[in-house]
Amino acid sequence: MGKSRDIIAYLQAAPLMAVLLAFLVVPIGMIVVVSFWGATEFSIYPAFQFDNYAFLFGSPVTYKVFFATFKYAFITWIFTLSIGFTVAYFLAFHVRTQAMQTALFLLCTIPFLTSNIIRMISWIPFLGRNGIANQTLISWGLIDEPLEWLLYSDFSVILAFVHLYTLFMVVPIFNTMMRIDKSLIEAAYDNGATGLQTLWHVIVPLTKPGIMIGTIFVVTLVMGDFITVRFMSGSQKANVGRLISNDIALLQYPSAAATAVVLLCTVLIVIGVLLRFVNIRKEL
Amino acid sequence: MSKMRYSRRTVLKGGAAVAAASTLAAPMVWAQEIKDITLRQFGTGVSNLNDVATKVKEDLGFNLEMTALDSDSVTQRAATQPDSFDVADIEYWICKKVWPTGNLQAMDTSKIANYDKIVGTFRSGKLTPESVIAQGTAPHTVGFVEGPGGKTFADNETGWMTLIPTIYNADTLGIRPDLIGRPIESWTELLNPEFKGKASILDISSIGIMDMAMVCEAMGEIQYGDKGNMTKEEIDKTFAIFTEAKQNGQFRAFWKSFDESVNLMASGEVVIQSMWSPAITAVKSRGIPCVYQPLKEGYRSWGGGLGLSSSLSGMELDAAYEYINWYLSGWVGGYLMRQGYYSAVPETSKEFMSANEWGYWFEGKPATDVITSPTGDQLAKAGDVRDGGSFTERMGAVACWNSVMDENQYMVRKWNEFIAA
CATH class of the missing domain: 3.40.190.10 (Periplasmic binding protein-like II)
Structure with a gap:
């Protein structure tokens, strides 16, 4: 009886297994294999050499670019977290009726009905030298000269990231906040805790799994991005994704694969560290 | 079957x-x-x-x-x-x-x-x-x-x-004559500090490197054996000059697609940049002055x-x-x-062009009537002359062709570094 139950369980898991194997494990395996291959101008040839990695780790550009990638991820994380937490807190605790909550939540998602790229590119005319932002500031008399750093800078890259990914923070945090037992908060107040104390000692700890899930979303999205950095920096800045995309564009697949492997490992390490703080499975 | x-x-x-x-x-x-x-x-x-x-x-x-x-x-x-x-x-x-x-x-x-x-x-x-x-x-x-x-x-x-x-x-550099306000004659102007934060080049390595070479040669900084087939040393020197310029904020952006170059120029973000002929046409057809500037060192x-x-x-x-x-x-x-x-x-x-069109586009003669693009936008009025003149004047002044070099892989890696610099 027990045996046949096992088999049935395995069979039930088999389709998912097959899908993951075919579309996740095998492609990643291929990337790892190709990262050891060699490349000529127009083709790649099987080999087992460490040239790609040697070049990668030997170039100061790699470290610079990885640093830039972490910088983008970290700053974006700070902003998406503070904005996301505030929005979720407002929705969960200040909006009283559930109908209103749902309505406001849907409102948050409306911009996300358009394409990622469009939301990003629409910043360009807005922030440009003769864009709306600069013209408005000049007409208000706040500045005399257009601000150059509004566009094609780290500022614009991070602005776009925050705009694109804040919702990924709002949703999981809102979700965990909704499941906090309201009586816990009442108990905190009854025991004389101030609003801030309640926030810090009751709500934040209970919201940690949501924060962590949001963090994983944002960090992986930002670290894997290349198109936002390319457009919003006017191709002037680089992150790891752009290194990979440049290599691919120039047919240097093995070198791109090696960079991808290093990036994958880096992201996995980051997630591993994050998961040390909170046991998501237990909390879900 | x-x-x-x-x-x-x-x-x-x-x-x-x-x-x-x-x-x-x-x-x-x-x-x-x-x-x-x-x-x-x-x-x-x-x-x-x-x-x-x-x-x-x-x-x-x-x-x-x-x-x-x-x-x-x-x-x-x-x-x-x-x-x-x-x-x-x-x-x-x-x-x-x-x-x-x-x-x-x-x-x-x-x-x-x-x-x-x-x-x-x-x-x-x-x-x-x-x-x-x-x-x-x-x-x-x-x-x-x-x-x-x-x-x-x-x-x-x-x-x-x-x-x-x-x-x-x-190809040559495109400029916004209204925002520059003086004659441009040499490739060196791309790195002129006067245009700090208002210049751009294209982010396609094999073409961009040639524009860079035209600039470096015009500045007298590098004498190339063959711009289309540089040595590693020449590549290094070229990138050193451009990396320094980039770090000094010379470039507003780099462009990769035709549309990007048009937008950069039309919006005034950039006043001098590497550009392709129809991009100039596209800027002009929005009623914005833009010139495909012939330069004394010749064309790419x-x-x-x-x-x-x-x-x-x-x-x-x-x-x-x-x-x-x-x-x-x-x-x-x-x-x-x-x-x-x-x-x-x-x-x-x-046979598929009017005498006016043939004269303007090919022979470098002043237009006798309005010149319109195939899609109907007005590009030039009577009396205008094509930038650079006739076919033989333009194609006869080619200094180098787009190319791939023997050291292409090295150049590509250097290009990546330049973008990340």
Whole structure:
């Protein structure tokens, strides 16, 4: 009886297994294999050499670019977290009726009905030298000269990231906040805790799994991005994704694969560290 | 089915020979089956025009499917996905890169009706008998192979062409005269601190490096042996100069696609940048002044052509030859020349242009009437003269061709570093 139950369980898991194997494990395996291959101008040839990695780790550009990638991820994380937490807190605790909550939540998602790229590119005319932002500031008399750093800078890259990914923070945090037992908060107040104390000692700890899930979303999205950095920096800045995309564009697949492997490992390490703080499975 | 195809193909063979003999004024009446043929063409945006596909359907009866990609993607696709296309509309430097993969097949010039009328640049390499051949991947150096299946390029007209030339131009810097307000005469102006934060170059390494070289040479900083085939040392020096400029904030942005260059210029983010001729046209057609500035050091030139996929055979192959013959027969040439490009067989294009258009675009004469683009936008008014003058003045002042170098991989890595710097 027990045996046949096992088999049935395995069979039930088999389709998912097959899908993951075919579309996740095998492609990643291929990337790892190709990262050891060699490349000529127009083709790649099987080999087992460490040239790609040697070049990668030997170039100061790699470290610079990885640093830039972490910088983008970290700053974006700070902003998406503070904005996301505030929005979720407002929705969960200040909006009283559930109908209103749902309505406001849907409102948050409306911009996300358009394409990622469009939301990003629409910043360009807005922030440009003769864009709306600069013209408005000049007409208000706040500045005399257009601000150059509004566009094609780290500022614009991070602005776009925050705009694109804040919702990924709002949703999981809102979700965990909704499941906090309201009586816990009442108990905190009854025991004389101030609003801030309640926030810090009751709500934040209970919201940690949501924060962590949001963090994983944002960090992986930002670290894997290349198109936002390319457009919003006017191709002037680089992150790891752009290194990979440049290599691919120039047919240097093995070198791109090696960079991808290093990036994958880096992201996995980051997630591993994050998961040390909170046991998501237990909390879900 | 296959048998039927075979018989049709034999008929077609005869037809193609007749077509080659005549100048192919009207499309041949083919079997009904021709309507089912679809040729898949891909290439850079410059000549992948929907109007061409429409006209092909009208004149030749078969379908042409177009895909426009940027230069890097085009190279990638030609090199890695030979079955995804029938006709590759690529540049000569891409051909140099892609040809050794064997994904393209050589074309028999005896089947090309207007072969003898193709401009000398693509055959002997000389525009006029006195011309000096410019540096870089000059089209004729990668234009011929010894025979079908040949993997190495031949140095003379062998009768087997790698690409049939279709379109080419001489590129230079684009400027906003209204925002600069003084004459620009040299490539050095790209790095002039006066334009700090208002300059741009293109982020396509194989073309960008040439623009860089033109600038460095004009500044007198580097004397290149061959700009189209630099040594590692020359590459290092070139990037050192540009990296310093980048870190000093000389560049507002780098652009990769045609549209980006248009937007940068039209919005005033940039006042001087590497640019392509139709991008200038696009800026002008918005009513914004923009000049394709001829510079004393000469032009950086490029040429493109049509190549056939090696998997193309039978009826499709015949259709492809038919298409190429049609391409050179004038209509497309006229269309492209009215955008500011040049046709490989200018004399056939002449019939598809008004005397005013021919005078303005090709002969460098003042326009006698309004000049409009093929899509109807006004580009010049009576009395205007084309930037740079006539065909021979412009194509005769080419300093180098777009190219791939022996040290290309090294250059590419350096380019990556430059972007990240």
